[in-house]
Amino acid sequence: MLKPAAAMSRLGTETAFEVLARAKALEAQGKSVINLGIGQPDFLTPGHVVEAAVKALRDGQHGYTPANGIPPLREAVSAYLNRCYGVEVDPARVVAVPGGKVTMFFAILMFGEPGAEIIYPNPGFPIYESMIRFTGATPVPLPLLEENGFAFDADVLLDLITERTRLIIINSPANPTGGVTPRAEIEKLVAGLADHPQVCLLSDEIYSRLLYDGREHVSLLTFPEIADRLILLDGWSKTYAMTGWRLGFGVWPESLVEGATRLAVNSNSCVNAATQYAGIAALEGPQDSVEMMAKAFDERRRYVVKAMNALPGVSCVEPGGAFYAFPNISETGLSAKEMESGLLNEAGVAAIAGTSFGVYGEGYLRLSYANSLENIEEAVSRMESWLARR
Numbered sequence: 161m162l163k164p165a166a167a168m169s170r171l172g173t174e175t176a177f178e179v180l181a182r183a184k185a186l187e188a189q190g191k192s193v194i195n196l197g198i199g200q201p202d203f204l205t206p207g208h209v210v211e212a213a214v215k216a217l218r219d220g221q222h223g224y225t226p227a228n229g230i231p232p233l234r235e236a237v238s239a240y241l242n243r244c245y246g247v248e249v250d251p252a253r254v255v256a257v258p259g260g261k262v263t264m265f266f267a268i269l270m271f272g273e274p275g276a277e278i279i280y281p282n283p284g285f286p287i288y289e290s291m292i293r294f295t296g297a298t299p300v301p302l303p304l305l306e307e308n309g310f311a312f313d314a315d316v317l318l319d320l321i322t323e324r325t326r327l328i329i330i331n332s333p334a335n336p337t338g339g340v341t342p343r344a345e346i347e348k349l350v351a352g353l354a355d356h357p358q359v360c361l362l363s364d365e366i367y368s369r370l371l372y373d374g375r376e377h378v379s380l381l382t383f384p385e386i387a388d389r390l391i392l393l394d395g396w397s398k399t400y401a402m403t404g405w406r407l408g409f410g411v412w413p414e415s416l417v418e419g420a421t422r423l424a425v426n427s428n429s430c431v432n433a434a435t436q437y438a439g440i441a442a443l444e445g446p447q448d449s450v451e452m453m454a455k456a457f458d459e460r461r462r463y464v465v466k467a468m469n470a471l472p473g474v475s476c477v478e479p480g481g482a483f484y485a486f487p488n489i490s491e492t493g494l495s496a497k498e499m500e501s502g503l504l505n506e507a508g509v510a511a512i513a514g515t516s517f518g519v520y521g522e523g524y525l526r527l528s529y530a531n532s533l534e535n536i537e538e539a540v541s542r543m544e545s546w547l548a549r550r
Contacts, residue, residue: 172290175516179500183510194539196527197510199335199484201401203456205438206449209400212441216434225433227424228417229256229409233436237409240443244368245379255410255420256431256439260366260395261287263410264329266423267362267391270416271327272297279320280329281312282518283336283486285364288329289518297326303520306477306488310339314348321356331364332378333371336517336526337486338461338479340371343378350383360416362391366408367482369399369450372458375480381411388413398482399450400442407431407439457483460529460536467540468527472547483530486514490523492547499525507546509539 179197186193228234234251241249257263264287272278272295280288282301292299302317304310312330321328330349332341353359363380371377380390395408412420424430461478464485468476473492479485489499496513503509514521529536 167294167296170290170293170296172286172293174286176512179504179510179512182504186504186508191508193504193508193510194531194535194542195510196529196531196536196539197512199398199528199530200403201398201453201483201530202532203401203449203453205401205405206442206445208445209402209438209442212445213405213434213438216437221433221437223433225430225436227430228421229254229431230433230436233440234409236440236443237411241381241411245382247379247381249381249411250414253411253414253417255412255417255424256436257408257410257424258406258428258431260364260393260397260408262424262428263391263393263395263408264288264362264364265291266410266420267327267329267360267393268292268295268297269423270419271360275324276326277322277324278327278329279317279325281331281334283310283514283521283524284329284331284517285335286517298324300325301518301520302330304334304337304339305520306486308339309477309480310334310337310486311341311345312349314345314352317349318352318356321359323358325356325359327360327362329362329364330380333367333479333481335367335482336484336512336514336521338482338484340375340480341378343376346378346380350380350386353386357389360389360391360413361386362393364393366393366395366398368394370454370457370483371481372454372461373480377481388415391416396439396442401449401453402438402442405432405435405438407435456533457529460531460533461485463533464527464529464536464540467537471540471544474547483528485527485529486524487527488523489525492550494550496522496524502550503543503546507542509542509546 234254268291274296392411396402476487500513512526514524
């Protein structure tokens with residue numbers, strides 16, 4: 161009998177893909193399902209980005225590339241970050257990877273081991289906790305509460321740090337809640353970290369271009385006092401509707417670049433060559449598609465919040481960023497998993513139980529409004545009918 165390593169039993173999954181698979185199975189049986197589960201823009205990648213990849217292939221870009229990414233891509237990332245935040249980032253600190261998850265995978269592998277503690281947001285992206293457990297480190301949840309708009313509380317976070325803390329993960333704008341942490345809390349965190357020089361910080365800023373109502377994205381890159389222990393995670397998937405292209409980047413402290421590059425060599429070798437040229441075109445070309453998507457998401461966001469607050473037993477705070485709503489369903493009398501299962505199997509609406517994002521997600525449901533307004537309206541109608549029948 162095969163006996164995989166014990167660490168495999170600690171490896172979780174991303175439930176959105178499981179719900180997607182169940183939804184597809186129901187559709188194969190002829191049932192109508194509206195998917196508000198998967199976090200994927202319902203827009204095509206901009207045409208000039210596609211053409212850049214096609215040109216690269218026709219020009220013969222078919223081989224291996226440097227493990228950390230081709231120099232023009234890393235230079236384009238550096239220039240992009242300068243335009244966004246007014247900071248100078250040495251392209252040598254940029255490591256291109258096949259998707260945003262890979263940066264968090266590398267960071268958690270780098271700092272996670274038995275005896276270490278890693279603080280992560282809860283509810284939060286499920287791969288954080290999954291990977292922490294996989295490494296043998298102890299996951300320490302940072303509660304994100306509805307009364308704070310699902311922003312983290314810097315005082316609470318700083319109180320969680322012990323002598324065993326090796327890494328802190330933060331995510332703003334956040335998945336699954338859409339919460340955006342204000343500048344004051346981020347500044348308080350940065351100041352407090354001065355007392356904990358052994359702690360590294362992973363800032364997941366993959367939704368940095370998707371904010372609403374004039375909210376400010378405060379990048380941790382803009383704090384030079386933590387530059388020697390900050391790992392920035394960002395990429396193309398959400399901003400440019402490039403989920404299937406698998407392209408992301410990390411900005412690493414100088415002391416960790418070599419380790420991140422070695423992890424790339426040992427795992428994915430390099431990023432697909434043509435995709436990297438597409439990434440350059442996305443960063444350097446017209447940004448109107450980003451603005452168009454953000455405007456569409458904002459319209460859907462407003463509708464979803466209003467619609468959720470009109471449903472019996474449901475309430476919903478307004479998300480400040482990303483493309484998720486995280487309605488409170490506790491007054492329905494249903495658990496998060498019961499709601500997820502009932503909506504999918506009986507109402508034909510795919511959504512994700514809040515508990516898929518951690519224990520603090522009980523009583524909540526994640527809805528992705530990365531779907532057309534027409535489909536969202538139909539999904540809400542189905543939810544309303546289903547709740548009325550219960």
